[in-house]
Amino acid sequence: MTVVRASSRDIVAVTTSSALGEGPDTFPRLLVEHARRNPRGVALQEKRYGVWQTTTWLEYHDHVRDFAHGLDLLGVGGGDVIGVLGDNRPEGLITELAAEAVGAAVVGIYPTSVGDEIVHILTTARVQVVVAEDQEQVDKLLRLRDQLPNLRVVVYYDLRGLEDYDDDLLREFMDVEALGAHDRIHRPTWFDERVAAGRSSDTAVICTTSGTTSRPKLAVLSHDNLLSMAARLLQLDPLGAEDRYVSALPFAWIGEQMLTVAVGMTAGFTISFPEAADTTRSDMREIGPHVMFGPPRIWESMVSDVQVRLAEAGWLKRMVFAWGHRVGERAASRRANSEGSPWYDRGVLALADLVALRPVREQLGLSRLRRAYTGGAPLGPDVFGFFQALRINLKQIYGQTEICGIAVAHADDDVRSHTVGRPIPGTELRIADDGEILLRSGAVFQGYLNNPDATGEAVDAEGWLHTGDAGYLDHGHLVVIDRAKDVRRAPSGDLFSPAFIENKLKFSPFVEDAVVFGGEDDAGITAILTIDGQTVGSWAERRHLSYTTYTDLSQKPEVRELLAEEVFRANEDLPESIRVLRFVVLHKALDADDDEITRTRKVRRDVIADRYRDIVAALEERAASATIHTTVTYQDGTRADRELDLAVRSLDGFVPAPRRRRGIAWRVA
Amino acid sequence: MLTRAYQHALNGSRLERGVAQMEIEAVSLRFGGVVALDDVSLLVRQGLVHAIIGPNGAGKTSLLNCISGLYAPQRGHIHFHGQDPPADLTQLRPHRIARLGVARSFQNIELFRHLTVLDNLMLGRHVHMSHRLAQSLFWFGPARNQEIAHRELVEEVIDLLEIQAVRHHLVGSLAYGIQKRVELGRALCLQPAMLLLDEPMAGMNAEEKEDMARFVLDVNEFKDVTVVLIEHDMDVVMDISDHVTVLDFGRVIADGSPDEVSRSQTVIDAYLGEGDGEGDPA
Numbered sequence: 001m002t003v004v005r006a007s008s009r010d011i012v013a014v015t016t017s018s019a020l021g022e023g024p025d026t027f028p029r030l031l032v033e034h035a036r037r038n039p040r041g042v043a044l045q046e047k048r049y050g051v052w053q054t055t056t057w058l059e060y061h062d063h064v065r066d067f068a069h070g071l072d073l074l075g076v077g078g079g080d081v082i083g084v085l086g087d088n089r090p091e092g093l094i095t096e097l098a099a100e101a102v103g104a105a106v107v108g109i110y111p112t113s114v115g116d117e118i119v120h121i122l123t124t125a126r127v128q129v130v131v132a133e134d135q136e137q138v139d140k141l142l143r144l145r146d147q148l149p150n151l152r153v154v155v156y157y158d159l160r161g162l163e164d165y166d167d168d169l170l171r172e173f174m175d176v177e178a179l180g181a182h183d184r185i186h187r188p189t190w191f192d193e194r195v196a197a198g199r200s201s202d203t204a205v206i207c208t209t210s211g212t213t214s215r216p217k218l219a220v221l222s223h224d225n226l227l228s229m230a231a232r233l234l235q236l237d238p239l240g241a242e243d244r245y246v247s248a249l250p251f252a253w254i255g256e257q258m259l260t261v262a263v264g265m266t267a268g269f270t271i272s273f274p275e276a277a278d279t280t281r282s283d284m285r286e287i288g289p290h291v292m293f294g295p296p297r298i299w300e301s302m303v304s305d306v307q308v309r310l311a312e313a314g315w316l317k318r319m320v321f322a323w324g325h326r327v328g329e330r331a332a333s334r335r336a337n338s339e340g341s342p343w344y345d346r347g348v349l350a351l352a353d354l355v356a357l358r359p360v361r362e363q364l365g366l367s368r369l370r371r372a373y374t375g376g377a378p379l380g381p382d383v384f385g386f387f388q389a390l391r392i393n394l395k396q397i398y399g400q401t402e403i404c405g406i407a408v409a410h411a412d413d414d415v416r417s418h419t420v421g422r423p424i425p426g427t428e429l430r431i432a433d434d435g436e437i438l439l440r441s442g443a444v445f446q447g448y449l450n451n452p453d454a455t456g457e458a459v460d461a462e463g464w465l466h467t468g469d470a471g472y473l474d475h476g477h478l479v480v481i482d483r484a485k486d487v488r489r490a491p492s493g494d495l496f497s498p499a500f501i502e503n504k505l506k507f508s509p510f511v512e513d514a515v516v517f518g519g520e521d522d523a524g525i526t527a528i529l530t531i532d533g534q535t536v537g538s539w540a541e542r543r544h545l546s547y548t549t550y551t552d553l554s555q556k557p558e559v560r561e562l563l564a565e566e567v568f569r570a571n572e573d574l575p576e577s578i579r580v581l582r583f584v585v586l587h588k589a590l591d592a593d594d595d596e597i598t599r600t601r602k603v604r605r606d607v608i609a610d611r612y613r614d615i616v617a618a619l620e621e622r623a624a625s626a627t628i629h630t631t632v633t634y635q636d637g638t639r640a641d642r643e644l645d646l647a648v649r650s651l652d653g654f655v656p657a658p659r660r661r662r663g664i665a666w667r668v669a
Numbered sequence: 670m671l672t673r674a675y676q677h678a679l680n681g682s683r684l685e686r687g688v689a690q691m692e693i694e695a696v697s698l699r700f701g702g703v704v705a706l707d708d709v710s711l712l713v714r715q716g717l718v719h720a721i722i723g724p725n726g727a728g729k730t731s732l733l734n735c736i737s738g739l740y741a742p743q744r745g746h747i748h749f750h751g752q753d754p755p756a757d758l759t760q761l762r763p764h765r766i767a768r769l770g771v772a773r774s775f776q777n778i779e780l781f782r783h784l785t786v787l788d789n790l791m792l793g794r795h796v797h798m799s800h801r802l803a804q805s806l807f808w809f810g811p812a813r814n815q816e817i818a819h820r821e822l823v824e825e826v827i828d829l830l831e832i833q834a835v836r837h838h839l840v841g842s843l844a845y846g847i848q849k850r851v852e853l854g855r856a857l858c859l860q861p862a863m864l865l866l867d868e869p870m871a872g873m874n875a876e877e878k879e880d881m882a883r884f885v886l887d888v889n890e891f892k893d894v895t896v897v898l899i900e901h902d903m904d905v906v907m908d909i910s911d912h913v914t915v916l917d918f919g920r921v922i923a924d925g926s927p928d929e930v931s932r933s934q935t936v937i938d939a940y941l942g943e944g945d946g947e948g949d950p951a
Contacts, residue, residue: 049824050836158673160891174672278834 025200026223028064028101030265032195035061038268041241044090047275047283055090057268060097063090065191067173068098069180072190074129074153074171078103081125081206081449085109085118085141086133088247088256088273091157091173095131096251096261100204100223101195107206107218108252110599111137112592119147120215124450125206126150131173134158142167200224205261206449207254209401210376210598218449219254219401228442229404230262232424236409237371243269243290244368248280253600254405255293255376262404284365292369295376296383296503297601299394302364303383304509308535309363324356328389336388336416357390366392373397375406377602378480380503384417396420398480402458402465404443408478419477429478430464436484437471438464486605488520492577501525501580502603504573508566509535513590513597515608516580517616524581526619528612529563530554530589536562551587551644560585560649568654582650584615584626618648675829677822679892681770682751682862686716689750690863690895691736696745696759698731698919705731706742707919713863713912718889718896720906720927723916724939729899730776732916733865736897737773738763751862768796770862774852776871782841786832786851787823789840793858794819826854829891830884846877850884857888864888866898870905878902882909903940907931915939 024030034043039058046053076082082099084092084106096106107125109118111133118140122130128150132138138156145151156162157173200223208216245264249256264271274283310318331349334341361367375397387394395410398420408429410421423429427441444465447455459465470484481487482497489495498516505514505527512532519525531554539562540547547553563585571579590596595607609616618626625645632640684690691713698706706728713719721729734740736747738761747758749769758766780789798815805812827833830850835843840851849869856864869885870878882905889896900906906913906927913930915923917939923930930936
């Protein structure tokens, strides 16, 4: 048994020596403190109508104060939970802080959620008041109101299209705020009293777990939990008020709460909100954030983006980037092994940075980035290496919603691609006898809301969080294998993780998702792949291959050959015993609306194995194809049944084309 | 914090919703021996989506061209309400009609391909701008303030049509569906009293059609702008229109709600070509 221990006394020291000095131990108090110390500093900015509209700390404070008065008038009080349903907007944060000021908590709901998911969260948390963004979200709630007996009020802030709605449930955000402002005249000291009365052990935020196996559970996080996590992270990676951060991932995700609210409020930096989903990339370029946290999906899509654009660039650009990337890769591997480099190598690296690496960083909006984190799911080593070679300080972090999102992380000068780093200060780590990773710290959550059984399973009497992940320690670094129940044993006796193979496959720009099956018997490992419609689409266009729909494209024999080559390449990096032998290209993308992936894009293995069992069986039996039946329901209610044959492609005796163009554009040269 | 409500009305009409806005009265248009429009009468009410449909060669675009002043019909009147006395569009030149608030988009895109989306939309504001040469040259004083004020309205249109991501892109580099949306946007920037759309969904795939249908509805619902649209695709029309007029061989063969029209035997015959044995459309 290995125990890595850091004293909990360190944390107290961190809190007291933080930028704000002693005191603020709840988010509303932090807000009051920032508004007092830095009233004219920009707290929030949102791009609207093509211009960055700013909110200072003082204005932010005033909005929160007035909205808190408004919430009080709506009957929201201590112990209540407010639902937040919408994209990332300042109003979401104002709601969160105002709720905390009156002693209530917020629960975030993914804006893409529908029907049962919303009902499940709102009923479990007994939510009476929801703050929803716009007509789309309001419509969803109104449609579900029969199933939501507790729901009393829906507050909305984007009133476009809602002008003519006449429903007793509805209130406009600015009206609630205005009523609150009016109420303040009668009770001028009420807000400060409420903020002073708040306790750091109060619930601040309720976060949904991703729920790959079951319905999402609601993890209760207190001010203490979140602030101690933020203090520890800042001890490892200091950030200050001058840093910039772009908030674009859902508030319902712990990772976004972690940086936007916990770290953001502690460090006091400016949060920027992009104008719209499809302008995120260009808005990020304008802001040039210093810190970023994204799930693997975000980093994978950036790599695909670069790959596609390089493939379309001229040969000179491709050559220059290929060279620059090689130089960057070499430097990164030296750094990882703590080797010094001779002066001429440093000169070459500087040149490569100037002509090849920096332009790409700029295109991605990462030129100012000092630290980037990836977490939530394992990131493939190839993607990781790509960013390392670009000289981006991308670091793995490991942690669950139940421990405020982070417990283990890489230090700046100690990044190893196959590990997730060391426990952050104040966190204890233990590997149980069965290989399960156990964690303990002040950030361990208060329990699942209204679900004591599940809480009992997650946290034991000594306060250890049972993560359900299998892992081991390698020179003090934690290596996460996979979910303990997903780890499989090959006939050769080797343990392997499906996620590891899937990440190899997903490194191809053409593969969107991969789900690996089998491997424990002689039938070998097989995979269901889905194509990335965009990259495969443009590949097809370049080859003058005509297609109509995603389904049509995915079933083209040419596309199957393309993927066979990609799988072949992924196999080259895998040990003999865990290579993918056969695959099927799925006719559709995996979709959270079909329950196939979670809202954070984690694959729900059970659902896929069950729904596509015919395919899995065909793969296992080495059949030539698998037949699936799909039912398409159109908006007017008519249905059409279709039968589709998906061909099984075997890699037996696959010989790559002689002048094989590698899929990775920068390695072409 | 700013309200998220739109600050600018895009509807240039002062009429109440549902009031008669345009009365087309017995309009006939002939090209030599070919009768394009034969005694066409119809009524467009303010605030509705009014579709004009019909098979190829039925005279839909000819009618639209009469409304926007590109063709002068030989007989009949088009009364356009909104000022006293109502204007007769058949007597006016196209630029005068534009100033009355009749904006249109074309079947084939008529944008400045080498200007950005923003510039194209700002151009849509030109009827509302008045510059003095010196001020405009040096961009100061009223000229500057005026441009800022107009930019605010244009930005609301960009927001409404969700084209923020392509704001600074050249129109020529955009996908067809987006260009169509920009064209709709430019027409909206006129703050039209009435929007004429000539086959806004022509040549689009199913997804682009859905998008466009939604934007047409948004424009109508959020902004109360009257929309007169010509469309080929019956399904789209029946879904989004409040009122439908069917033309065939230059004559009105049906007029009413989408439901009434789709049940009408004459319309079914005209579309399926089973009518009274007339030849191919000219």
